[in-house]
Amino acid sequence: MGERRWRTAGGALLRVIVVWAVSTLTMLALAAILPDFKLQSPGGDSITRSALTAAWGAGVFGLLSALVWPVLVRALLLVSALVLGLLVFFLNGSLLLIALRLVPDGSAAVAPETAVVVAAVMSAVASATSTALAVRDDNAYRRRLSRLADRRRRRRGERIGGSAPPGTVFLQLDGVGHAVLVQAVEDGLMPTVARWLDESHRLTHWRTDWSSQTGASQLGILHGSNHDVPGFRWYEKDTGRIMVSNRPASAAELQRRAVERTRDAGLLSLDGASRGNLFSGGADQLALVLSVAARRGRANRSRAGYFAYFSDPANSVRTAVSFVAEVAREIGQSVRSRLRGDLPRTGRGGLYPFIRAFATVVERDVVVTAVMGDMLAxxxxxxxxxVAYDEVAHHSGPHSRDAAKVLESIDRAVALIAKVAEHAPRSYRIVLLSDHGQSPGETFAGAYGLTLRDLVRAGCGLPVSRRAGRTRSGAEARDAARDALRSALHRPVGDEDAAERPAGGSDPVVLASGNLGLISFPGLPGRLSREQIDRRHPALLHTLAGHPGIGFLLVRSERHGSVVLARDGAAGIVELPLAALDGTGPLAAFGPGAADAVRRTDSFPHVADIMVNSMYDPGSGRVHAFEEQIGSHGGLGGEQSYPFLLAPREFSDPVADGGELAGAEQVHEVLRCWLGEALGDAHAPQVPLGDAHAPQVPLGDAHAPQVPPGAEHGPQAPPGAAEDPRPAAPAGEAFPASRRAGQDKNE
Structure with missing residues (x-):
């Protein structure tokens, strides 16, 4: 033990000496280049004397940066990122001026404006050198994080002993389907996952709801309800606005509705942390959480995740270099794809290289560091x-070489988190899961030369623009990057929803969620029936149902209730009552459970007048996205509907009875059950209504929403969930009993 401490101390001292030497050389080089920066007295000094002056100045500057900078960053968390970015240079320059004033013989001098440049260059060089020395020293990095976390725990007055029950880390690999994960393991792209499968973890697939996208899945997983989320974006006639899952205002409203419905703060309500998510899950510790991004002031702690990460100069340099490299990599990959003539292909120019770099570098680094800090705390x-894989797969394809490279980087991030767990004050069980997969295929517009909106307008007898309309992408990282920037600048990020309102008139609102289309008629109240649509637009439903790029439609009929319209070979277009559909008929190709998923969505208050699912080819797994994506998700068909759960075998098997996990709400129940198993009956998570990020809903509220029809597709109880693992509520508090882990099957 003593020898190890001496070796560690020696390594740290060596790094300090190397960084000091490099900083000294940098200062000498700058003094030779910049006319207003001198390290010699007016009479001139020897090289040795100048070198000593540079060494003294570099040492004092480094010491001041180490001692004063953390205090300044803590104070600067109260100002906007724009002000912080400007102040960084002036404060660095001020520290350098102070350092040079402390040189004993007073031979060093620099103009104030030059000091800003010198300080910036020296900070970058010192950080880069320190990072380069520590990049292979994982132990040093983990020890540093451990010391920071220990200080944080002491400030909070916390003590976590060795007898503490295990904690649980849920890492969502956005968009990674079950089949993609299995193939990546077989191809050697994810050695950490492969080792876990061999030694400690169990892999299970689950089936999404009809809306196979992050908004619906993560809301159900974290908050136990994704009721009334028919797509990634949808029009609500009662409010006259378009809901978009990855808009802060919409995410906040969806979270509010879910908490009101379940009367449950969320999966993370007991000492939890939510990192990089659309929703908080009831956690108190937040970073990059979209549902709170629209808030201003101290209540929005999500923004602090960026500052906490970039306050470390080494983090800033490492991420900035990786960001530039990722932009260059995307441009190179895009050019090679065009030269090879890869098909299908979609546009990857404009801001996309920077958006991809944000998702694959900035968000990854901030989220992974936050998770490691949570574990050490x-x-x-x-x-x-x-979100890295999901963003790249949308534009490069879910089985592309570009996406495979991202899977390799994700595996390295998972391995680093697993290593950090060895230094945590309690043991951790790490669960990997995904919210959906992705299905490949050429876009609808690319295959047929017109968008879904064009087809709808043609079926309504409305003019169609000759210019091909480009449908907006629903990739999570695109709006996340924009809103993160606006949030960091202290600008409101929820105001864009005001623009998501259809223009006046009776023109149909056509929205896309991957290969799921939602068509609404805003000038007509309530959900229109097939008969009403036929009277107003006699050709519309036949135009849609008869198109080869469309698999089926869902509409309401006055005579038969809700019906599915689809092509049936020689029989032409058939109308089948939804209530009578089973595993046969037009939905059979979309897999088992498709009819149940459609029936559940049909019960939602805000289901569109016409729900459209693209065609699906079971042989190739192709779908046609109604957006500009060659890897898509949002509807039924193929790999998008089958994400995965990879959990330690210490947890109960979620499908021990040979069944199938169906829907995000069922996954929520499984995860709650696992939290209870990890913590034990005496420590199982309580679910108070006092979630700071959700509305208070008193128990027994006569106006509380009721469980909708179709809830018979709710979760099956995992083994070991026969009893509610949570303790009784303390006196004076009320904890709802309606969201028991693995229970209330027909709730």
Whole structure:
């Protein structure tokens, strides 16, 4: 033990000496280049004398940066990122001026404006050198994080002993389907996952709801309800606005509705942390959480995740270099794809290289570092979303070489988190899961030369623009990057929803969620029936149902209730009552459970007048996205509907009875059950209504929403969930009993 301490201390001292030497050389070089920066007295000094002056100045500057900078950053968390970015240079320059004033013989001098440049260059060089020395020294990095976390725990007055029950970390690999994960393991792209499968973890697939996208899945997983989320974006006639899952205002409203419905703060309500997610899950510790991004002031702690990460100069340099490299990599990959003539292909120019770099570098680095800090702080439950694969697969394809490279980087991030767990004050069980997969295929517009909106307008007898309309992408990282920037600048990020209102008139509103289309008629109240649509637009439904790029439609009929319209070979277009559909008929190709998923969505208050699912080819797995994506998700068909759960075998098997996990709400129940198993009956998570990020809903509220029809597709109880693991509520508090882990099957 003593020898190890001496070796560690020696390594740290060596790094300090090397960084000091490099900083000294940098200062000498700058003094030779910049006319207003001198390290010699007016009479001139020897090289040795100048070198000593540079060494003294570099040492004092480094010491001041180490001692004063953390205090300044803590104070600067109260100002906007724009002000912080400007102040960084002036404060660095001020520290350098102070350092040079402390040189004993007073031979060093620099103009104030030059000091800003010199300080910036020296900080960058010192950080880069320190990072380069520590990049292979994982132990040093983990020890540093451990010391920071220990100080944080002491400030909070926390003590986590060795007898503490295990914590749980949920890492969501956004968009990674079950089949993609299995193939990546077989191809050797994810050695950490492969080792876990061999030694410690169990892999299970689950089936999404009809809306196979992050908004619906993560809301159900974290908050136990994704009721009334028919797509990624949808029009609500009663409010006259378009809901978009990855808009802060919409995410906040969806979270509010879910908490009101379940009367449950969320999966992370007991000492939890939510990192990089659309929703908070009831966590108190937040970073990059979209549902709170629209808030201003101290209540929005999500913004602090960026500052906490970039306050470390080494982090800033490492991420900035990686960001530039990722932009260059995307441009190179895009050019090679065009030269090879890869098909299908979609546009990857404009801002996309920077958006991809944000998702694959900035968000990854901030989220992974936050998770490691949570583990070293001993938090009970952590849920984090890594969106890199999903963003790249949308534009390069889910089985592309570009996406495979991202899977390799994700595996390295998972391995680093697993290593950090060895230094945490409590043991951790790490669960990997995904919210959906992705299905490949050429876009609808690319295959047929017109968008879904064009087809709808043609079927309504409305003019169609000759210019091909480009449908907006629903990729999570695109709006996340924009809103993160606006949030960091202290600008409101929810105001864009005001623009998401259809223009006046009776023109149909056509929205896309991957290969799921939602068509509404805003000038007509309530959900229109097939008969009403036929009277107003006689050709519309036949135009849609008869198109080869469309698999089926869902509409309401006055005579038969809700019906499915689809092509049936020689029989032409058939109308089948939804209530009578089973595993046969036009939905059979979309897999088992498709009819149940459609029936559940049909019960939602805000289901569109016409729900459209694209065609699906079971042989090739192709779908046609109604957006500009060659890897898509949002509807039924193929790999998009089958994400995965990879959990330690210490947890109960979620499908021990040979069944199938169906829907995000069922996954929520499984994860709650696992939290209870990890913590034990005496420590199982309570679910108070006092979630700071959700509305208070008193128990027994006569106006509380009721469980909708179709809830018979709710979760099956996992083994070991026969009893509610949560303790009785303390006196004076009320904890709802309606969201028991693995229970209330027909709730």
């Amino acid at each position: 001993g938090r009970t439950a952590v849920y984090a979303d890594l």
